[in-house]
Amino acid sequence: MSNQDSTSNEKENTEMKTAVTPSSLAGIAQSHTRNVENSQLLGMGLEARGIHAWFGSKHVLSDITLDFAAGTVTSLIGPSGCGKSTFLRTLNRMHEFIPTAAMAGSVLLDGKDIYESGTDVTKIRLKVGMVFQKPNPFPSMTIGENVLSGIKLAQLKVKNHEEILEECLERAGLWSEVKDRLNDHAGALSGGQQQRLCIARSLAVRPEVLLMDEPCSALDPGSTYRIEETISQLSKTMSIIIVTHNMQQAARVSDYAAFFLSDGGPGQMIETAPTSELFSRPRDKRTEDYVTGRFG
Amino acid sequence: MSTETLIPKPSRPWLATPKERFVTLQNFLLSVVSSYLIVLVTPMKGKLPLFFMFFFSLIILSFITQYRAKGKAAAQDSILTVVSVLAMSIAVVPIISIVGTIIARGYQGLHWSMFTQDMSQATVNDPIGTGGILHAILGTTIMVSIALIISLPIALLTALYLTEIKGRLSAPIRFLVQAMSGVPSIVAGLFILSSIVYPITQSYSGLMGSLALAILMIPTVARTAEEVLLLIPNDLREAGLALGATQWRTVAMVVVPAVKSGLITAVILGVARIIGETAPVLLVSGGGDATNLNPLEGPMGSIPYYVWKSFLLGGTEESSHRTWAGLLILLIWVLLLFGVARLISARAGKR
Numbered sequence: 001m002s003n004q005d006s007t008s009n010e011k012e013n014t015e016m017k018t019a020v021t022p023s024s025l026a027g028i029a030q031s032h033t034r035n036v037e038n039s040q041l042l043g044m045g046l047e048a049r050g051i052h053a054w055f056g057s058k059h060v061l062s063d064i065t066l067d068f069a070a071g072t073v074t075s076l077i078g079p080s081g082c083g084k085s086t087f088l089r090t091l092n093r094m095h096e097f098i099p100t101a102a103m104a105g106s107v108l109l110d111g112k113d114i115y116e117s118g119t120d121v122t123k124i125r126l127k128v129g130m131v132f133q134k135p136n137p138f139p140s141m142t143i144g145e146n147v148l149s150g151i152k153l154a155q156l157k158v159k160n161h162e163e164i165l166e167e168c169l170e171r172a173g174l175w176s177e178v179k180d181r182l183n184d185h186a187g188a189l190s191g192g193q194q195q196r197l198c199i200a201r202s203l204a205v206r207p208e209v210l211l212m213d214e215p216c217s218a219l220d221p222g223s224t225y226r227i228e229e230t231i232s233q234l235s236k237t238m239s240i241i242i243v244t245h246n247m248q249q250a251a252r253v254s255d256y257a258a259f260f261l262s263d264g265g266p267g268q269m270i271e272t273a274p275t276s277e278l279f280s281r282p283r284d285k286r287t288e289d290y291v292t293g294r295f296g
Numbered sequence: 297m298s299t300e301t302l303i304p305k306p307s308r309p310w311l312a313t314p315k316e317r318f319v320t321l322q323n324f325l326l327s328v329v330s331s332y333l334i335v336l337v338t339p340m341k342g343k344l345p346l347f348f349m350f351f352f353s354l355i356i357l358s359f360i361t362q363y364r365a366k367g368k369a370a371a372q373d374s375i376l377t378v379v380s381v382l383a384m385s386i387a388v389v390p391i392i393s394i395v396g397t398i399i400a401r402g403y404q405g406l407h408w409s410m411f412t413q414d415m416s417q418a419t420v421n422d423p424i425g426t427g428g429i430l431h432a433i434l435g436t437t438i439m440v441s442i443a444l445i446i447s448l449p450i451a452l453l454t455a456l457y458l459t460e461i462k463g464r465l466s467a468p469i470r471f472l473v474q475a476m477s478g479v480p481s482i483v484a485g486l487f488i489l490s491s492i493v494y495p496i497t498q499s500y501s502g503l504m505g506s507l508a509l510a511i512l513m514i515p516t517v518a519r520t521a522e523e524v525l526l527l528i529p530n531d532l533r534e535a536g537l538a539l540g541a542t543q544w545r546t547v548a549m550v551v552v553p554a555v556k557s558g559l560i561t562a563v564i565l566g567v568a569r570i571i572g573e574t575a576p577v578l579l580v581s582g583g584g585d586a587t588n589l590n591p592l593e594g595p596m597g598s599i600p601y602y603v604w605k606s607f608l609l610g611g612t613e614e615s616s617h618r619t620w621a622g623l624l625i626l627l628i629w630v631l632l633l634f635g636v637a638r639l640i641s642a643r644a645g646k647r
Contacts, residue, residue, distance in 0.1 A: 122542055
């Protein structure tokens with residue numbers, strides 16, 4: 001393994017790798033590194049333990065063990081079809097909606113397995129929210145109704161709807177754009193605004209963890225920038241796990257990164273590290289190849 | 297230099313030029329003339345050969361002109377255009393003819409007393425001013441309404457079972473529903489007759505008619521509702537579930553509201569399917585001639601029954617007028633219903 005090399009060698013290695021890695025990625029990630037120690041106050045976070053996943057007899061994900069500390073942003077990167085999204089969906093039990101799906105392993109939320117029998121799935125999904133790849137606001141509802149839809153759907157007993165509405169839209173970075181047209185149809189918003197509306201919608205039920213499945217892949221750079229800003233804002237109060245194909249984005253927004261890869265068989269996690277490290281000193285050759293754009 | 301840019305005049309270069317439009321008109325007129333000549337010269341006589349010869353000439357002429365103007369591909373394209381227009385005419389002509397005939401003949405049988413009187417004191421051969429269709433309008437309305445109330449929840453829940461719950465029985469039930477929608481209406485009538493009227497109630501009533509109509513309506517509504525529900529992207533369901541909602545809440549608050557206008561269409565199609573049904577109503581509702589507002593007791597008339605009776609028992613000019621007037625009223629009823637449905641679904645869709 002490369003990290004067992006002699007010190008001088010490693011230094012050389014590092015320099016070389018820094019040279020081949022696009023300096024921008026490592027640079028971006030380093031400048032982003034922030035203090036995450038005191039965020040432990042938020043709770044114990046989410047821990048995936050030996051997750052396997054199948055669709056029918058096809059083994060798509062093998063033995064993923066990964067911790068998501070509370071108050072951090074973790075990006076899952078890797079080529080298409082390596083099981084990132086599947087892994088993400090096992091974390092809030094959305095995986096089970098695919099008819100042929102099966103899984104093994106456990107996911108601990110605040111130390112408790114969410115797959116334990118007798119668990120109220122709806123409570124899990126309240127704590128672990130999700131933003132999808134394609135903006136999917138509810139077409140039959142207005143902008144305001146969309147934001148508050150989670151409260152009504154989950155039948156939460158909350159009084160101060162007005163405050164929540166403003167707070168969530170504010171946190172999603174959408175308030176100033178829609179405050180005068182909360183009663184408009186959600187379909188009237190642009191794609192980027194719709195995606196931020198979906199983020200606001202998932203915030204209204206006060207999740208501890210937010211899963212984002214390529215939230216910016218359908219958006220223009222401007223909207224992407226707004227959503228990345230939103231992610232940085234949100235990460236102060238919750239943990240965020242984001243699947244992305246955009247290396248720059250992973251470098252910009254995440255504290256930790258995990259690289260997934262499938263070599264024809266089930267997807268595996270090749271390595272995980274603080275984002276700046278993963279981009280500047282990848283331990284595995286395959287990670288290096290991917291983040292430098294040599295394949296994938 | 298002026299900072300103002302010169303704005304060109306908006307144009308639509310993709311539209312047909314006057315010359316092209318002239319060629320189209322020329323082809324049309326030439327086809328009319330040539331089809332007339334062909335019918336005149338050959339032994340074929342009548343309107344039908346004229347109709348087909350017209351399209352035949354039109355195909356050849358438009359092929360030639362398009363070939364010369366734009367080439368082979370455009371010429372082939374023009375053949376398909378003419379054939380489509382031909383198929384459309386074949387489909388539309390009978391419909392227009394039916395509606396036209398009903399309006400032209402039914403109009404003569406209309407009389408104000410029709411809407412205030414029933415046939416309890418009159419026979420079908422009496423003058424138009426005597427007797428009316430009130431009992432039939434009320435009977436049809438009552439029976440269709442009850443059938444709607446019975447079948448709507450069953451059909452909607454069946455559709456939801458097929459699209460949302462997707463249980464083990466989905467495949468056989470989907471097959472059954474599809475097979476059921478092809479059941480001849482008289483079978484539905486006979487089923488109610490043999491399973492309820494003869495063994496249990498032993499009397500005709502409007503409710504029995506409603507039950508028979510409900511049997512016909514359920515598969516139509518269920519199938520249409522299923523088609524509509526399948527159009528909802530799965531993303532939307534997942535969005536609801538990911539917000540911590542139960543499946544039931546997601547369906548009730550997200551899925552069904554999103555297809556409201558489609559579900560209204562499903563209901564209207566169901567009503568349109570049954571409103572003109574004669575056989576089941578004839579068999580089990582007794583076909584009364586007097587106004588009867590109680591669906592639980594006594595025979596109840598309906599518009600199709602009125603038409604059927606006027607046609608069968610008549611033979612005079614009056615009964616013929618009655619038959620056509622009944623058809624006209626039924627037609628107006630259906631059209632009104634469709635109009636209201638379009639209005640509602642347009643309003644629901646706007647939101």
